[in-house]
Amino acid sequence: MxxxxxxxxxxxxxxxxxxxxxxxxxxxxxxxxxxxxxxxxxxxxxxxxxxxxxxxxxxxxxxxxxxxxxxxxxxxxxxxxxYHFFRLEPRGKYVISVCLGTACYVKGAEQVAERLQEELGIQYGETTTDGLFSLEGTRCLGTCGLAPVVMVEDEVFGDMTADQVPALLEKFSKTED
Ligand code: FES
The missing domain is CATH 1.20.1160 (Paired amphipathic helix 2 (pah2 repeat))
Structure with a gap:
């Protein structure tokens, strides 16, 4: 209507x-x-x-x-x-952006993303129920030399592996304690 x-x-x-x-x-x-x-x-x-x-x-x-x-x-x-840049739900306190560019993909961004989704219990575009984290996929962040790259707010984390994901999440969860 x-x-x-x-x-x-x-x-x-x-x-x-x-x-x-x-x-x-x-x-x-x-x-x-x-x-x-x-x-x-x-x-x-x-x-x-x-x-x-x-x-x-x-x-x-x-x-x-x-x-x-x-x-x-x-x-x-x-x-x-x-348009992917518009958000229809409130974002979490920390937005985690996983670079989905070619260099990051080749170096294992998918495994990092899967671990993030597993640990957080959310998919791209979603926010954890406690409102702490939102997960997003993003285009090349321009730091391909550090691939695979994950960005939390404005902070860049390079050479990421799936095994580093729990520590990364804990670093930000801890600031809430
Ligand atoms: S492809 Fe990931 S930073 Fe360029």
Missing amino acids: NTVVKNTDNREEVRRKSMEALTPEIVAHIEACVQDAQPHSHLIGVLHKVQAHFGYLGADQLDAVAQLLQVPTAKVTGVATF
């Missing part, structure tokens, strides 16, 4: 709800985009902005973007799910 608001009667209500789901600054940004001849062209940029603030794109945020940008909710959701 198309949920685009076509009339202006409830514009204030839409704005009020959007303010709750977004921030005044993001709402103002979207309202400026709507003045453009092609507001739809701003969709990806707007979603980036929302994710940069909230860390992910929740259903309420996607709905608010659709309403304000006057784009069908289905289209907004479609774009958000199509």
Whole structure:
């Protein structure tokens, strides 16, 4: 069902709800985009902005973007799910990115990834139930000389082996104690 608001009667209500789901600054940004001849062209940029603030794109945020940008909710959701860089669920405290580039693959990234999935009990794109770790696959991180490479937040761990995975996880789990 198309949920685009076509009339202006409830514009204030839409704005009020959007303010709750977004921030005044993001709402103002979207309202400026709507003045453009092609507001739809701003969709990806707007979603980036929302994710940069909230860390992910929740259903309420996607709905608010659709309403304000006057784009069908289905289209907004479609774009958000199509691009791998958009996250639809809250991320864990630590995002573990496994490089899936060729050099890392050749040097055993798959085994490292399998061990991470086993130890954490999650797959790519998921977050542990305690909210501590999220697991992601990523393109070449530009440190192929250290392959296979795993990144935890901004910290790079090179020459990884599957056997090093438990210690790596413990290092970050410990900071929580
Ligand atoms: S392929 Fe992994 S860092 Fe380049």
